[in-house]
Amino acid sequence: MTIAPGRILVIDDDQAICLVVGEALRRAGHIVKIGGTIAERTQLLSSFDPEVLVTDIKLPDGDGLDDIVTIMEDDPRIRIIILSAQNTLNTAVRATEKGAFEYLPKPFDLNELTRAVGDALVSRRQTEHATGDSQDEEGPTEDLPLVGRSAAMQEVYRTIARVLANELTILVLGESGTGKELVAQAIHRLGQRRDRPFVAVNMAAIPRELIEADLFGYEKGAFTGALNRTAGKFEQANGGTLFLDEIGDMPLEAQTRLLRVLQSGEVTTVGGSSPVKVDVRIIAATNKDLPRLIADNRFREDLYYRLNVVPISLPSLRERRDDIPLLARHFLETAAQDGLPRKALDSEAAQLLTLYNWPGNVRELQNVMQRMSVLSREDVISADMVRQNLGLLMPNVEGDSATLGGIDVAVREWARRRLAISGTAGEGVLHDDLLAIVEPVLLRETLLAVEGNQIRAASLLGINRNTLRKKLNDYALDPTRLRQMEISNI
Numbered sequence: 001m002t003i004a005p006g007r008i009l010v011i012d013d014d015q016a017i018c019l020v021v022g023e024a025l026r027r028a029g030h031i032v033k034i035g036g037t038i039a040e041r042t043q044l045l046s047s048f049d050p051e052v053l054v055t056d057i058k059l060p061d062g063d064g065l066d067d068i069v070t071i072m073e074d075d076p077r078i079r080i081i082i083l084s085a086q087n088t089l090n091t092a093v094r095a096t097e098k099g100a101f102e103y104l105p106k107p108f109d110l111n112e113l114t115r116a117v118g119d120a121l122v123s124r125r126q127t128e129h130a131t132g133d134s135q136d137e138e139g140p141t142e143d144l145p146l147v148g149r150s151a152a153m154q155e156v157y158r159t160i161a162r163v164l165a166n167e168l169t170i171l172v173l174g175e176s177g178t179g180k181e182l183v184a185q186a187i188h189r190l191g192q193r194r195d196r197p198f199v200a201v202n203m204a205a206i207p208r209e210l211i212e213a214d215l216f217g218y219e220k221g222a223f224t225g226a227l228n229r230t231a232g233k234f235e236q237a238n239g240g241t242l243f244l245d246e247i248g249d250m251p252l253e254a255q256t257r258l259l260r261v262l263q264s265g266e267v268t269t270v271g272g273s274s275p276v277k278v279d280v281r282i283i284a285a286t287n288k289d290l291p292r293l294i295a296d297n298r299f300r301e302d303l304y305y306r307l308n309v310v311p312i313s314l315p316s317l318r319e320r321r322d323d324i325p326l327l328a329r330h331f332l333e334t335a336a337q338d339g340l341p342r343k344a345l346d347s348e349a350a351q352l353l354t355l356y357n358w359p360g361n362v363r364e365l366q367n368v369m370q371r372m373s374v375l376s377r378e379d380v381i382s383a384d385m386v387r388q389n390l391g392l393l394m395p396n397v398e399g400d401s402a403t404l405g406g407i408d409v410a411v412r413e414w415a416r417r418r419l420a421i422s423g424t425a426g427e428g429v430l431h432d433d434l435l436a437i438v439e440p441v442l443l444r445e446t447l448l449a450v451e452g453n454q455i456r457a458a459s460l461l462g463i464n465r466n467t468l469r470k471k472l473n474d475y476a477l478d479p480t481r482l483r484q485m486e487i488s489n490i
């Protein structure tokens with residue numbers, strides 16, 4: 001059951017954070033006020049009387065932790081959540097010692113903050129009603145769509161925050177499965193047009209000859225089978241947001257027509273002559289290299305500039321490996337909510353997931369987690385289960401090329417699979433991707449053989465010690481942990 005809304009005060013000198021956090025908490029049903037300084041905090045604490053205070057530490061007029069004890073003496077029921085970019089143990093300890101309810105290092109995940117606020121309200125209300133009404137135990141169940149707390153995703157959140165209050169055209173860039181549509185939905189759902197339609201069109205999914213009719217509509221008799229006047233996606237999205245997915249696949253003639261619509265704000269149906277005014281926010285997306293398409297005369301340069309007003313580049317999953325365990329657990333949770341068996345993920349399994357290169361990005365991770373939650377007979381998904389599910393593509397502690405049918409077979413299978421889905425996801429990264437799969441296996445085995453001695457391993461591998469150290473760092477391989485894992489496996 002969802003907890004009753006609370007009064008939440010958010011203090012951060014970063015306007016973008018205040019905006020996004022404020023919106024997220026409002027969407028979860030809370031009443032929110034925001035401020036950026038200690039002076040504003042003091043004033044709002046007395047005028048607004050919040051139940052939960054979410055505050056940054058580093059504020060322009062002082063240290064946000066200094067007054068915490070006084071605030072709690074004045075209002076013993078208040079729950080305080082500390083945010084800080086100074087992600088040191090010291091800051092966490094200071095916050096807890098002062099009596100903060102929760103400490104969240106920046107960058108944080110919006111879902112986690114919303115959950116923390118929910119927990120803080122539950123804690124406060126349980127104290128208020130000492131008899132304890134356990135019905136309120138769950139936090140707000142609002143599903144904030146974008147999971148991830150890596151620096152790259154924080155940058156995405158900040159850009160999203162900046163475009164919510166305006167109508168600027170957005171171009172979302174990123175490989176397939178990185179969450180481009182999710183970003184478009186988030187901008188719509190958090191923005192001013194949230195009560196109006198969100199219409200998505202995928203250029204790659206519609207036969208080329210039907211794209212114009214689909215987007216702009218058509219008149220009765222415009223072509224064989226056009227039995228009635230039909231509104232296109234532009235008209236359907238009127239007042240709301242039109243998401244043009246895979247814009248790089250749009251045929252040139254349709255591009256010309258789209259450009260005209262964007263310039264005039266009017267749509268003329270196929271076979272029609274009188275234009276209709278439309279008011280839509282455009283969010284386009286592509287996994288293609290548009291400047292390259294322009295150079296090849298396959299994309300109009302003028303349309304590119306029209307669309308590329310605010311670009312948002314989504315990182316591939318392998319560029320934000322830190323987020324993989326969080327996302328993996330998120331997908332296990334959503335799978336459980338969808339009625340699949342509830343599974344947990346052990347830490348070694350989570351670590352293994354971060355070593356894989358995820359050519360299909362978040363979508364592939366989501367599919368793998370769903371599959372494992374169905375197939376795993378245990379309640380906890382183990383590293384072995386992960387190895388089995390990612391097949392030959394994973395480093396394998398017991399790896400023996402004979403049982404895998406030989407390295408050449410493995411590489412051939414891998415290459416065929418990648419080339420089948422490539423052109424998009426594999427463009428320009430195939431070689432690096434293969435290296436990122438085989439190299440950690442080699443490094444790991446060599447280190448295990450020499451009991452973690454990096455000088456010896458570098459010598460066996462025939463590479464420089466610094467190069468080895470850098471590679472271990474890049475692949476998040478910790479020689480000490482490899483040894484421990486091996487010992488515990490015996």
Ligand SMILES: Nc1ncnc2c1ncn2[C@@H]1O[C@H](COP(=O)(O)OP(=O)(O)OP(=O)(O)O)[C@@H](O)[C@H]1O
Binds near residue numbers: 146147175245287363
């Ligand atoms: N940051 C994220 N947090 C949670 N789920 C995510 C995230 N990013 C992507 N997903 C999930 O991954 C799947 C793929 O996302 P989405 O369809 O938005 O990707 P896309 O970049 O638009 O892909 P494509 O280019 O193939 O259309 C969806 O099920 C989406 O919910």
